[in-house]
Amino acid sequence: MPALPNSHEALLRNREYLRGRLAVLGPLDIAVVPALAESGLVMTEHYGLWERLQNLAGWAVAFGYDDPALTPAAADTIVVFLPKARAELALRLELARWLAANGARLILVGEKKEGIAGAVKQLKAMAPAAVKLDSARHCQVWQADDLQPAETFDVHQWLEWHPVDCGGIRFEVAGLPGIFSAGELDTGTAMLLESLADYPLTQGPVLDFACGAGVIGTWLQLYQRSNGQSAAPVDGLDVQSQAVICARSTYQRAQVSGAITASDGLSRIEGKYASVLSNPPFHTGIRTDTSMTEQFLQQVKEHLEPGGELRLVANSFLPYEELIRRHIGPVKVIAGDRRFTVWSARRH
Structure with a gap:
């Protein structure tokens, strides 16, 4: 398998922290998805990646933030990859809260050059008890447990x-x-x-x-x-x-x-x-x-x-x-x- 982006490799180093029903938001390389679990939900905003994800057995695939495949309280662990536009992180984190079942865990991962340090401040504003799991490949992996679920999510309200x-x-x-x-x-x-x-x-x-x-x-x-x-x-x-x-x-x-x-x-x-x-x-x-x-x-x-x-x-x-x-x-x-x-x- 060709080399994955650094953030994906860093997540794979910490896959033991993934539990229960899994949702993955914003992967850059779809090869990471089946390496994380046999089934789950994956969301991408890129239509070409969405097309290629259709070939993954066991995975529900969503194109963007308004796809009907996204349903509330559907995940026990939500992985959030850092988006290239910092403004989008708030949107992605809010979607994660809506997908979260009671007691869900959020994993945030991103590269230093992508701005993970600033992203952690946004994460801690939402989940003050978030902890760093790992620093590897110029990336950081953070975990927030007992995520507070969001009652509603509608991208059109943004x-x-x-x-x-x-x-x-x-x-x-x-x-x-x-x-x-x-x-x-x-x-x-x-x-x-x-x-x-x-x-x-x-x-x-x-x-x-x-x-x-x-x-x-x-x-x-x-x-x-x-x-x-x-x-x-x-x-x-x-x-x-x-x-x-x-x-x-x-x-x-x-x-x-x-x-x-x-x-x-x-x-x-x-x-x-x-x-x-x-x-x-x-x-x-x-x-x-x-x-x-x-x-x-x-x-x-x-x-x-x-x-x-x-x-x-x-x-x-x-x-x-x-x-x-x-x-x-x-x-x-x-x-x-x-x-x-x-x-x-x-x-x-």
């Missing part, structure tokens, strides 16, 4: 609403802990939106890849309406559960249309689009990782109509121009500065 104002179009966007750029319009997306005003899209169906909270699809439809144009639905897809929840909520509040789909890459998308838009992520955890975008560029041509346009914004230092040219067709820069570039390419 939604926060933030105003977006760009090009005279104003609306509210939903945010949840752990979602990219929650609460503000990031500079790259703003540049992409401005390019849509300066260089309008061809009429036809639109796809927003890695849609996040649904900002691009919402803005585009409201902008088209404000200019007396017919607004085509903008479908969105994202690999993360919180993003899917937020995008659907943003669309609903703004009264715009389009299907929001959970998908790892383009695997769940059928049909072709006149335009595909994206401000794709380039981080996995705390390291740069462009593999998802590279895979997207290899596949997206099959989902573009002949002559259809890919319009993508990214940090200017990322090596996307040659990939776009190779996989889509002639590419040009339509907006940019030292930090961000908007590329446009049309399918051959």
